[in-house]
Amino acid sequence: MDELARRTPSDGVAEVVSVDDIEWDIDTDVLVAGGGGTGLVAALAASENPDVRVTVLEKAPECGGNTSLSTGMVPAAGTRLQREAGIEETPADMARDILEKNDYEADEERVRYLCEESANLIHWLVDDWDVTLHIVDDFKYPKHSEYRMHAPEGRNGENLVAELVERVESTPNIELLTNAPVKRLVADDGAVRGVVAGLGHDEAIEAERVILATDGFAGNRGMVTDYCEEDVERALYFGADGNTGDGVRFGAELGGELACMDAYQGHATVASQTGMLSTYAVTMNGGILVNQDGERFGDESAGYSEFAISVLKQPGGQAIQLFDERIFERLRGQFEDFDEAIEQGTYHSDDSVADLAERLGADGERAAETVTDYNEAAAAGEPDEVGRVDGATPLEAPFYGTKVTGALFHTQGGLVVDEHGRVLRTDGSTVENLYAGGGTACGISGHGAGGYLSGNGLTTALGYGRLAGIHARESLD
Template sequence: MPAELGNRTIDDSTPEVLDVADVTFDVETDVLVAGGGGTGLVAALAAAERTGGTVTVLEKSHRLGGNTSLSTGMIPAAGTRFQRDAGIDETPADMARDILEKNDYEADEEMVRHLCTESTNLIHWLVDDWDITLQFVDDFTYPQHSTYRMHAPPGRNGENLVAELADRIEATDNVELLKHTPVRKLVADGDAVVGAVAGETHEEVIGARKVILATDGFAGNRRMVDRNCGQIADALYFGSDGNTGDGIRWGAALDAELACMDSYQGHATVVQGTGALSTYAVIMNGGFLVNEDGDRFGNEAKGYSALAIDVVEQPDNVAYEIFDERIFEKLEGEFDDFDEAVELGSYVSAPDVESLAERLGCDPDSTAEALETYNEAVRNDEPDSVGRVDGRSVLEPPFYGATVTGSLFHTQGGLVVDEHARVQTTDGGVVGNLYAGGGTAVGISGHGPGGYLSGNGLTTALGLGRLAGMHAGATIDAE
């Protein structure tokens, strides 16, 4: 279960970067990957197939996955054969346009287009080279995706994606994986990284020819969140406990360029009480939200990240999700998140919306009026009271609902990287031998929460992870 905000670490001291002259290496490896989430696992596989050297993955917690395991695991990609098989003719430029329009062109346009182009290669590589199970999603789209482009693991659950990646790591001879082994410090020789200090109870100095930072963002560090993302600072934290900003702070200590540190992904529909995620597919199949007065308060079609702030601003930071039996039956068995929420007793049901509102605790008469005006707008094919036009359907009894709250999932700001995921410095150069991806690197969502388009997190996590691993592995054998 994700940690509550109050349990976040407040350790904000600058991580130490040691001079190589002050250490003696205990062991050596060719590629050292700090972090065993989606970025790190993909980076390790990509590096392993490009070099005969040793790739070492160090994960500080007892389990792999990081934020990837908490996600749906659905990877957006444009121009894949799976899209073509479904009759969808899309180019990476189309996907890039959706991302840039969502963030008002605040993200690095060149990097957005680069990652969208690489998204095709990423999907085919995962499926063809590593036998990762991905299924094309053609039954719903997230807000502001212009077409179907999600490729999902079984159960639409990131844990299943991580499990398969971990199995491939286990079966790859030149990759070693250690859990309970946090990276504590980096070791540098001038302006190049040459190793790290790692260990939980016994620290070792590890020499490495290449280091890939895959330690994720800083959403689990209270001080960094307060400083950079104060708007969401008091919300529930629904991310991995390991997101303490280590990699970002190490990079900053090496004069790395930082960008979009105010950017983050929120979520509007974490169920209060059970702590389960009510998948946004509930909303995009026709559900909507009201506050305790039974009033609509935000356009749900702008996305779960932007809407999270609207939910947090409601009394007691809660809203009430309203949907019907048709949606319930459609999602049951399709999303592991939804099934878990059902098992935990997250949803209540009633034969009419007034009874549902009474059970939830929102105003029955106003909720019934909100439903009536919503259904009327859908039938008339016109914008509803909050301006929503997408992902709607007429809702009919019996009804279902949940009490939800806004939350912080992960941050999107971090180290600026180049097309190979090498960490860039403030003067436009690169930190020698150092790469970053996922939450450690700056994302493609621009500033704040509103620029986040569903799937942006895995686009950078897996996309940059693969690019970093490919370049690190290839350059080792070329040196």
Template sequence: MAGSELGERTIDESPPEVVSSDDVSIDVETDVLIAGGGGTGLVAALAAAERTDGTITVLEKSDRLGGNTSLSTGMIPAAGTRLQREAGIEETPADMARDILEKNDYQADEAMVEHLCAESKHLIHWLIDEWDITLNLVDDFRYPRHSTYRMHAPAGRNGENLIAELGERIESTPNIELLRNTPVRKLVADGDAVVGAVAGETHTEVIGAKKVILATDGFAGNRRMVEQHCGEISEALYFGSDGNTGDGIRWGSALDAEIAYMDAYQGHATVVHGTGALSTYAVIMNGGFLVNEDGERFGNEAKGYSALAHDVVAQPGGIAYEIFDQRIYEKLEGEFDDFDEAVELGSYTSAPNIESLAETLGCDPEDTASTLEAYNEAVREGEPDSVGRLDSRHELEAPFYGTAVVGALFHTQGGLEVDEHARVRKTDGTPVGNLYAGGGTAAGISGHGPGGYLSGNGLTTALGFGRLAGRHAGAAIEGTDVS
């Protein structure tokens, strides 16, 4: 994502409004109203359309679909899929759940993690078989702490391509209507049940609905909320969608919804300084590493790009330097749209030796060379290196490549608690009537802080909860079994 497309933070935290149905007049009615046209909202719409002939209305506040899903790699983790079996990989949902829970020290809701992992293979098969979505198993690299290959990626390993296909399916489904530039302003409630919303940009309408799904994402774009809940990353570059202003979470709170894990977030350690492009973490997972301006390693890159983001922010000037070689460059070129975009923007510098690369980048040449030699020696000996890294390493050889990177905030992981059908829960444990949530609006599965984020957790809750919410909402309208 180019720097000109980076999200902008708002400082607006006006009180969320939930108005009584007694105080408004319904202008138009729909069956399922979905607030947000990102991955959660689009998947929810398709799932609902399969369960009801009623009208599903998707309202997107901006002029483009996608939200944070379009800014991601689009890689969806899943366990027990036929794509894995065809590749000779036998994995159970319990294996995937264990990886997620071990990454966050079992701080996440174990039952919900297990539920989403059990549903993950059905999500993948459904997207491929029912909606002809392009997904392929990624079997050439693994993100940190993934015990096997489980990422299912769209073309170009780019979330924009996933969103484009989902958008096409939305447009071709007769009972789904999609309205862009139509932000939801307020929810409408009858007692403690949601019965619609007030929406519109310059002219608002009151839309009555039997079911409402909040797919408005998290609050990473709301400076005040970030400062309140995730203060350690509040000054970092914001790399997410500018629509993530916490609307759904604040509406839920006004309806006495339970809120959890508000300190959790996903950071990213390798956003290119200057161009604003994302240097895919595949650079690191194929053997690259980071140094600071003194040419020193400062964190174990294998702990993941989210946990490492804060370490990068803490370096002098908030800048680190990514070092890799031609083998990695050639392996990633043409495989990752993010990498190709970074190349096109002139993000990477090449040099015949490490000293000249370091001098050009701005890190100490002599110490960077010593760090490289120590890294290569650890690889050759099969021993942990100076930061304790043992995984995903490869001896680096000239010619070398590199770039200056900064740590960034991508999206938040805390929000409204939901049940197994993605229905929003009140503080007493009962569901808020007719209300669902997913993606960044719902409480995630990463525990607390940035370190519990396992790559793919965001899309697990975005698309997983989206499908669960849509299925249940559509079935409830028709009075049929959700199974």
């Protein structure tokens, strides 16, 4: 595992072996490399023909990957769940928000298609596979113009993964193996024929179709250094251990085109004391961030991904997240990770902003002045000193706070794929029999950190997973 975490596409290590150099041990129809959100959904989609044998190989001891570390909220437009809540919007509305966030740097055709398919994804999960999802209509993440998040119980990705794993394990024609890393692809004249996998003992598995669902490369510092901006190298890594860029390198060695490799999702509010995520719903319900001088340093509602860099650029790479009891009570019981953060002693409270800020290592007097200025602007409904309007609400005693730092969650660049999730070469041809989704595929966030709109990761994970599984299944008929 450590060796994989150090490899980069430029180091010349061969990760594709010729079919002439191996002897097959076993075979399957569809081989899914990775048991996170992409891989689990791809397996379910591929399995809908009971004659198709599907094998899922997850290199970690448990399935889930970054999906299990997320809120599990899946954005979708035009769903039945939205209509039942009185929300009317179109896929074009969702696509507009995504493209405006990344300044139209993402592939517009792919963005629009994933948005058009988003309602089908939700209905398929809920109706065909009995996955528990509900519409979130009590807050919006930055730059979402409508309530479109579809969340599992507890707004926790672990619960979504648990249901997907249960569905996979109860489907007769799917075999799921953990502690089973895919180490190399097997190819014949550029066409994928299978994989070599195994933790201790290698096995050559022949497969008609291979779906790369190994996520991105945020856990590979060499690749992060090669592709992403310098500041993010100092960020706390908050993603799954297995995100070492394996699938990205496999596909690239077969000529797969790489795009937007500098794109990633950061997060501005990981609690320094406990190492737990302090949900950004705190901020979007009215919370603010100040540095050790007690001063704000940007518009927090611009987005938690790019704001991670803003936090890292503060003295000590730290900031203080301040909010109040109204926000505390509103979120308690709604987010399992927020409840767990409370249990772990993440938050401190005080009737005085100054005393609270001092306790957390900031200039208390200046912090109190900052909150007063913020409250006045919020009460007037006017832009405050950093230009914020979205989610601005006056804060009242008692106050709550925690020290936070910026974190790297996952990368958003990868292999270019078509509308079916098939890996494409630079000339537009497909790498025969090879698919990719989620963090292994080029995402829809454009470049850098600022193009990330909350939910983009699961849009490509579950979206491409389903599309790849469908195409892999139907192409075998």
